[in-house]
Amino acid sequence: MVHFQARLDATFAALSDVTRRGVLEQLGGSDASISDLAQRFHMTLTGMKKHVSVLEQAGLVITEKVGRVRTCRLGLRRLEEEAAWxxxxxxxxxxxxxxxxxxxxxxxxxxxxxxxxxRK
Incomplete structure (x- = not known):
């Protein structure tokens, strides 16, 4: 039960931020580098790395580094447990x-x- 609660906490914390929800929407269309995401959301590379890290810890995003480019894609989690909750x-x-x-x-x-x- 504790593992389930920790997972819910991580997921809802990740989804609580409008930028992170936007990143998930963006990655739903296609994979993107952290640099591309930072540019699309008008933020610093460091700021976007922090957002992506939160999403990655929640299992919602997977990153892969090839050379100097870190590419992000949607994670394997489908949020069934969260939807059931x-x-x-x-x-x-x-x-x-x-x-x-x-x-x-x-x-x-x-x-x-x-x-x-x-009345009567």
Whole structure:
């Protein structure tokens, strides 16, 4: 369970940044060097290396160095575990909101009934 939680933490931390999500979108289209990514996102090479490192630690990106060029591509992780975690929590919140909707409807019905009684 601890390994699963650590993996979730790493994934969600990696996805919490707009630049890293953008890098994943970019790599979904084609592989790119860190230099290309830095240029596309208007940031320093050092800054982009840090972003790519976070994505790599989460298993979302794989890098390969050939000569002086480090190329990035999408990792093998498909986020099934993360999607399942989100789905469980979505179901929980949907059930809570459904119960709240039911309570609100009951209160509205009672309020309407009380208002009709007062008119009589």
């Amino acid at each position: 989100i789905e469980r929590h979505r179901q929980l919140w949907n059930a809570r909101f459904d119960a709240l909707d039911e309570l609100v409807e009951q209160l509205k019905s009672k309020e309407r009934a009380d208002a009709q009684r007062k």
